[in-house]
Amino acid sequence: MKKVGELGAAGDSNGDRSFEFTVTEVDTSVKCGNPYARKPEGKLIAIKITAKTTKNVSLDTLGSDEIWFTQDWKAIDKNGETAGWDPDSTDAVYNCEVKPSLMRGVGPSEKITGWVVLDVPDLESVIVWQPGFMVNGGWEWQL
Template identity: 30%
Template sequence: MNTNLRFAAVLAAATLTVAGCGSSDDNQSVSPDVEAVPMPTVAEDDDAPPTAEAESAPMPTRETAPDEADETDEPDEPELPRSQRGNLIKEIGETAGAYNEHDGPESPWLEFQVTDIEVGGQCTSDYAEASQNGHFLIVSIAASTGSELSESLYGQEVWFDSYEFSVVGADGVTENDVEGNAYMCLASRDEMPRIGPGENATGMVALDVSAESGTLVFKPWFMDGAGWEWEF
């Protein structure tokens, strides 16, 4: 992957990088697919007569092209879309992930999907209280971790707590508080659990917001400077 498309976060001695992964039709994370960009080819016109120049001047080969004998012709990966905040832009159901820079995107230690963002969602806890900021935003998540997580985070778990999310309204203003009464909204059976190495989990995160549309941003503690975001 082009190093200009990566960003790194240093946690202890580990370097972490956001991975841009392909879409998935189900709620389970999948290994990222590396899409090769095909090299352009020259179309041949069978009806066109060959010219004298074409007959006498053969195209240069990779072996005879100057200054390229030792180079490997590798296709560039397409640039991943980023927002003005520097976050990777994701669609609902699209896989996101993180990997160690020295292992590469083929060995992600975290993959996850935001499978739904429900505006005005209903709380499931018997102790839920009314929203302080307007209504609840219920975020559904499916995530999986690899064995590399233990080395990457030195035994730490991955969690999707509400304080790692923020909401930017349609007017471009970031909300000051997304906690409100969200901490009492969901029953424990519905909350997204903390997950360790080699685990799969699904669950929800509740946010107490005023925006009815805008952008959901996720910047977890283990990433430095950038994260992911989804429009709702």
């Protein structure tokens, strides 16, 4: 379990932290500004993320040429039940345009900052990011 502002990192077996990121803010007051978008399944939130990589990041190990923050999320509601939808891919997430989005990935020797919008069951949810390169791991935050 991470707290907002706490560093998350990944690297190789030698301890090289070639990928670091921090959730710097969580906005739970997100409103959809698009009258044509479908309503959220639950509640929209936005997560501000800052990430950086070194030139040594092993993208072969990651299974991609970039690390993406806009996918591989799940949400667990206040009763401990995993949401029955992908919180990173509902119509409201894609069509509400509530924050400057982090729609691109981060590659070697890059630093980026942006927002990821999620559709979570409730404001007491736990959100989990477990990207494909984290076979036995990932990160989670209590809203």
